[in-house]
Amino acid sequence: GAVVSQHPSRVICKSGTSVKIECRSLDFQATTMFWYRQFPKQSLMLMATSNEGSKATYEQGVEKDKFLINHASLTLSTLTVTSAHPEDSSFYICSARDPRTNEQFFGPGTRLTVL
Amino acid sequence: KQEVTQIPAALSVPEGENLVLNCSFTDSAIYNLQWFRQDPGKGLTSLLLIQSSQREQTSGRLNASLDKSSGRSTLYIAASQPGDSATYLCAVRTNQAGTALIFGKGTTLSVSS
Numbered sequence: 001g002a003v004v005s006q007h008p009s010r011v012i013c014k015s016g017t018s019v020k021i022e023c024r025s026l027d028f029q030a031t032t033m034f035w036y037r038q039f040p041k042q043s044l045m046l047m048a049t050s051n052e053g054s055k056a057t058y059e060q061g062v063e064k065d066k067f068l069i070n071h072a073s074l075t076l077s078t079l080t081v082t083s084a085h086p087e088d089s090s091f092y093i094c095s096a097r098d099p100r101t102n103e104q105f106f107g108p109g110t111r112l113t114v115l
Numbered sequence: 116k117q118e119v120t121q122i123p124a125a126l127s128v129p130e131g132e133n134l135v136l137n138c139s140f141t142d143s144a145i146y147n148l149q150w151f152r153q154d155p156g157k158g159l160t161s162l163l164l165i166q167s168s169q170r171e172q173t174s175g176r177l178n179a180s181l182d183k184s185s186g187r188s189t190l191y192i193a194a195s196q197p198g199d200s201a202t203y204l205c206a207v208r209t210n211q212a213g214t215a216l217i218f219g220k221g222t223t224l225s226v227s228s
Contacts, residue, residue: 108158
């Protein structure tokens, strides 16, 4: 299947700082990417849908000014957690849809810990 | 809004048993349904993808069925092994352009040797 990478895999930061997570589709062009968040022992919750060249669509309850999403190219989407707080500590997983098959492929996730 | 429910939340079985994990969804107008495996602290591994026009998919000891009209899917694991211990997630994509997979809360499986 197609490959989606995420960087970094793990990040620890101080409260109040901003953290950027990158998501790349390595062998296909993804017009649509998705960002999910997973708290311990919980399922994946969709945060936002990102379409290349346009503004992201956020799910209800997700603050768009706190979780900035940029999908500037067909192979790269970034999620920036601004002014991070300990409650933002979570596992963030990105996903990209391969337009050739319509299948959604997932990155390996980024573990964010805010101290 | 699509909601996905998985039963049971947790399951413990001895090695060698056959088992069934259940998934139900509220909106039957789906594009596809996918089963994933997640090991603790890790990402997702796709197990089986069933398109809305299909009734089942098989891969090795795994068999997934789909009954779209009743909003149900099952994942059958034959001859379970300790290495099958993980959380199994069911996810559904509704039949609208641009929609993402929506996940259930998962079933955590423990297979003892």
